[in-house]
Amino acid sequence: MKLGGMSFFQLASQRMTWLGARQAVISENVANADTPDYKAKKVSGFDAMLENADAMQGLKVTDTRHITSSGETPNGVRVTADEDAWEGSIDGNTVALEQQTIDAAEVAGSYRLAAELYRRGHSLLTIAVTGVR
Template identity: 55%
Template structure:
């Protein structure tokens, strides 16, 4: 019911995007010692919201499977890598930890905004606090 309102739809899309991004960061961390592994990330949230395709674009069977999210969300090589190791691996654990922390904070903010929006909607409908 609340998904029909644009605020709640956007908040829901943001939470889905953050979840997908956290999964990719976790996979990067899991492959930190894999020779020639290239760190990955998902497309930016604004590109997903502005996109016209529905669902997740995957390039291999092991990538994120998808439900409809309203735009294009794809896993791509992370171009912001800090360094490449001698074996060709581009995962830097410190960088991935920073990303995981950012994702966690963004997730908390998005859930708080969703909750506040629900509280405002309930207040406007009932007049009760």
């Protein structure tokens, strides 16, 4: 039995993928905090990722090394400029390290929750199949 085909496990897996993409964007923002004219980025919401996962726009990506066409990753996550960035510096950089730290902590907590739900779902499925705890 493939766990990925069950909707609960598929949704939890997609959520973890989205959180990973969000953490990568936060890391990129932090790495470029001192780069002149760098604009902070953010990812689309989880609901937008779910809508875009099957209906990708632009060029078909058949290999993970291909360049995507419209700011989307192959898993449907759209990366855009963060218009709600807290501040801008004199050199044009819009990354606020405080905002990125808060976002990173939120992602870490959400990832732990998704991983725990996935683990609990697996445990319940195991109990249902085997009858043994």
